[in-house]
Amino acid sequence: MKESFHNEQQRSCRVKCKKEEIGLEASIWFQKAQNKFLGGDRIALLEKIHELGSINSAAKAVGISYKTAWHLVNMVNNLSEKPLVDRVTGGKGGGGTVLTKEGKKVIEQFRVVQEEHRKFLQNLEGRLGETNNLYQFLRMISMKISARNVFSGTIEKITKGSVNAEVILLIGAETRIVSVITNGAVDNLSLKEGMNAYAIIKSSSIIIAQELYDAKLSARNVIPGKISKLIEGPVSTEVDVEIGGGNVISAIITHGSSEKLALKEGDHTCAVFKASSVILGIN
Numbered sequence: 001m002k003e004s005f006h007n008e009q010q011r012s013c014r015v016k017c018k019k020e021e022i023g024l025e026a027s028i029w030f031q032k033a034q035n036k037f038l039g040g041d042r043i044a045l046l047e048k049i050h051e052l053g054s055i056n057s058a059a060k061a062v063g064i065s066y067k068t069a070w071h072l073v074n075m076v077n078n079l080s081e082k083p084l085v086d087r088v089t090g091g092k093g094g095g096g097t098v099l100t101k102e103g104k105k106v107i108e109q110f111r112v113v114q115e116e117h118r119k120f121l122q123n124l125e126g127r128l129g130e131t132n133n134l135y136q137f138l139r140m141i142s143m144k145i146s147a148r149n150v151f152s153g154t155i156e157k158i159t160k161g162s163v164n165a166e167v168i169l170l171i172g173a174e175t176r177i178v179s180v181i182t183n184g185a186v187d188n189l190s191l192k193e194g195m196n197a198y199a200i201i202k203s204s205s206i207i208i209a210q211e212l213y214d215a216k217l218s219a220r221n222v223i224p225g226k227i228s229k230l231i232e233g234p235v236s237t238e239v240d241v242e243i244g245g246g247n248v249i250s251a252i253i254t255h256g257s258s259e260k261l262a263l264k265e266g267d268h269t270c271a272v273f274k275a276s277s278v279i280l281g282i283n
Helices: 040-052 054-061 068-079 102-126 134-141 183-189 255-261
Strands: 003-018 023-031 034-037 084-090 094-097 149-160 164-170 176-182 195-202 207-209 222-232 236-244 247-254 266-274 279-281
Touching: 023 094, 023 102, 040 102, 040 255, 040 266, 054 068, 068 102, 068 149, 068 222, 068 236, 068 247, 094 102, 102 149, 149 176, 149 183, 149 247, 164 183, 164 195, 176 183, 176 195, 176 222, 176 236, 176 279, 183 279, 207 247, 222 247, 222 255, 236 266, 247 255
Parallel strands: none
Antiparallel strands: 003 023, 023 034, 084 094, 149 164, 149 195, 164 176, 195 279, 207 266, 222 236, 222 266, 236 247
């Protein structure tokens, strides 16, 4: 796997300084595209999905909400080269949720790395020296991204204008996301065609549309897909749209809009968002 390892909370060792005692807690994370990908909590969720065959039952077993569980599953599927979780429809049991072969393999690999990390921390205890920069370091590596949608891909084309540039990111066999950023941002990130990058889109920036046909829109990104999940709330509704290649894009729309569109799981729809709403990042 190409993911890097990220140390953060779990196994602790104590370091005594002259002014105060500093506690260091650490755990193993797989990191991809500067985003937390898989850690102990998500591995536990995957293991419960494998055991129980249901997102709802797995969520209850690990103590999180059904909505949170679906968000985590979509995130790991989006960031993984191959989907780790698959939905099974029909059959005597009425369908369910199962781990793919890749999902089972990732769990095995994580447990191996976790055990080696435990041994590493045991050897590290008592050998830490200067800790003045420890607090700032931990703050830096624990930064999080609030956006719901993070997609990994390859830069297919960069077209520079006088001020801004259009960047096309290929995230699947035929799925592309277009971003418009400043030329300065292209230079600062040293973006080049063929390099790996990731796209970040807030769920509130995504419009769900149906029956567009020949409609003309100013939005640069119009991505067709199928509604895989609807989570209704009193004010807003979360709509998850499968867009191919194991990728799922999440949108937050008003409850009234959801009712007006009469959205249902399995419906074909389009996720629409402006190129200016897409943030690009690199490893």
